Amino acid sequence: MTTHKQHIILLAAAAALSAILFSSCNGNDDVKPNTASPIYMLPLTGSYSDHLYGDTRALPSGFSVYDPEEVTNIDIFLTSDTEEGKRGTFSNQTGKWRSDVGIENGQMFFVHGFLPKEAVAGASIAPLNGSAANGAVMTLMGLSPLSITDVCVVVGVKQGETAGLSITEADGIRMGQFAYRGRSAQEGNFIYLLLHHIYASLGFQFRVDATYNMMRTIVLKKMWLSTTSASSTTATITIRANNSGDDPIQSVVWESVAGEKEVTLFDEPDGQVLTTVFADLQHCVFANLINGDVTMHCIYDVYDKSGNLTRANCVTENKLPPLTIVGHGERTVLRLTVNPTYLYVLSDADLDNPSLTIE
Numbered sequence: 001m002t003t004h005k006q007h008i009i010l011l012a013a014a015a016a017l018s019a020i021l022f023s024s025c026n027g028n029d030d031v032k033p034n035t036a037s038p039i040y041m042l043p044l045t046g047s048y049s050d051h052l053y054g055d056t057r058a059l060p061s062g063f064s065v066y067d068p069e070e071v072t073n074i075d076i077f078l079t080s081d082t083e084e085g086k087r088g089t090f091s092n093q094t095g096k097w098r099s100d101v102g103i104e105n106g107q108m109f110f111v112h113g114f115l116p117k118e119a120v121a122g123a124s125i126a127p128l129n130g131s132a133a134n135g136a137v138m139t140l141m142g143l144s145p146l147s148i149t150d151v152c153v154v155v156g157v158k159q160g161e162t163a164g165l166s167i168t169e170a171d172g173i174r175m176g177q178f179a180y181r182g183r184s185a186q187e188g189n190f191i192y193l194l195l196h197h198i199y200a201s202l203g204f205q206f207r208v209d210a211t212y213n214m215m216r217t218i219v220l221k222k223m224w225l226s227t228t229s230a231s232s233t234t235a236t237i238t239i240r241a242n243n244s245g246d247d248p249i250q251s252v253v254w255e256s257v258a259g260e261k262e263v264t265l266f267d268e269p270d271g272q273v274l275t276t277v278f279a280d281l282q283h284c285v286f287a288n289l290i291n292g293d294v295t296m297h298c299i300y301d302v303y304d305k306s307g308n309l310t311r312a313n314c315v316t317e318n319k320l321p322p323l324t325i326v327g328h329g330e331r332t333v334l335r336l337t338v339n340p341t342y343l344y345v346l347s348d349a350d351l352d353n354p355s356l357t358i359e
Contacts, residue, residue, distance in 0.1 A: 006065055034101075068092070076101070076113035076154075077125045079132040089117060103182035103189055110161035110178040112136045112239065114153045116197065119143065121232075128240060135178070135240040135248060140198075145230040145256065146263040146285045146294070152195040153237055154178070154299075155248050160190030198235055198252050199285035201331035202267070202323070205278040209339040212354060215305065218338050219271035221313070222299040223281065224264040229290040231259025252328045254289040271301060278335055288326035295319050301337075302354075 075088040078101070088101025103109065109163040110235040112125060121142020138153060155165070157180050158173035170192045183189050207216050234257075266272070272279070286294065290343035292357045296318045302311040325332040340354040 055064040073117035079107040096181040156194030203283035203333040230256035294323035
C-alpha cells in the first residue's frame with residue numbers, strides 16, 4: 001500500500017533597506033520620498049520523502065535552497081478588507097528574487113500566490129466567505145493535466161526581523177497564517193512564504209528481471225505519458241486561514257477541457273542501461289481527474305550479452321492502474337520490472353520482446 005508525503009517549498013523574502021528619495025532641480029522640499037520597497041527573495045525547498053510499496057523512510061529534516069535552472073516568476077496577491085488589493089510578480093531574472101510591487105509602512109495585507117507563473121494561463125482570487133481574513137478562493141486556468149512543472153500555492157506567511165534570511169529565523173512559520181503588516185523602509189520588510197503543491201505526484205523506478213538480465217541488456221531511450229481525458233484543466237483552490245498550523249488547502253477542484261495530452265519524462269538518444277537495481281526516472285505531476293486514464297509509452301533497444309543489437313526502437317504501451325494516492329501534495333512511486341513473457345519455452349522472439357510488469 002502506498003502512503004503519501006508532502007513536499008513543501010519555503011520562500012524567504014527580503015525588502016530593500018532604503019527608499020529612493022526624489023528631489024527637484026530647483027530645490028523644492030515638498031517632494032516626498034517613495035516609501036514602497038521592492039522585495040528580494042531567497043527561496044528554500046524541502047525534499048520529497050518517497051514512500052514505496054513495502055518501503056518506508058523518515059521525513060526530510062531540513063530545507064535547501066530552491067534554485068530553478070531557468071527564469072521563474074512567482075505571482076503574488078496582496079489582499080485586504082480595508083486596503084486596495086495589489087498583485088505583483090517576483091522574478092529571479094537577475095539572480096536574486098525581486099518583486100515589482102512594494103508595501104507601505106503600516107499597511108495590512110494577507111499574502112497569497114502561486115509558482116511558477118509561467119505554468120498558468122490566467123489566475124483570479126476572491127476572499128473566502130466575504131473576508132480576506134478568512135482565506136481565499138484562487139482559480140488557476142490553463143494548467144496541464146499531466147506535467148513535469150510543479151505548481152505550488154502559498155499556504156503560510158511569517159514576517160522576518162532582519163536581512164540575514166535563514167532557516168533558523170524561519171523557524172516558527174505556520175501553515176494557515178497569511179497576515180503581514182508593512183514596516184518602514186528604514187526598518188525593512190522581510191517575509192517568509194511557505195508553499196505547498198496543488199497536484200499529486202507520480203514517480204517511476206525501473207529495473208530488469210535478474211534472470212532475463214543474464215541473457216539480454218535493455219537500454220531505455222524514451223518514456224512518455226498520455227491521457228485522453230483532458231487537454232487542459234482549471235483548478236479552484238479553497239484556502240482557509242487557521243491558527244492551528246493545519247494545511248489550509250481545503251480542496252482542489254479540477255475542471256477539464258476535452259482533448260488529449262502527452263508529457264515526455266525521459267528522452268535520451270544514447271539511452272539508459274537498466275540493471276537489476278531499481279533506478280529512478282523523472283517524476284511528473286497530474287490532476288486527479290485523469291486518474292485511471294494514463295498510459296505509459298516506452299522506447300528501448302535490446303542487446304545480447306556480447307553487445308550486439310538484437311532489436312532496435314521497441315515500443316511498449318502500458319495502461320497505468322488507478323492510483324489510491326491522488327490528493328494534492330501526495331506522491332505515489334511505481335516500481336516497474338522488465339520481464340520476458342513465456343510459459344515453458346523461451347523462444348528467440350520472446351527473448352527480445354520482454355513485457356513490463358507494474359508491481
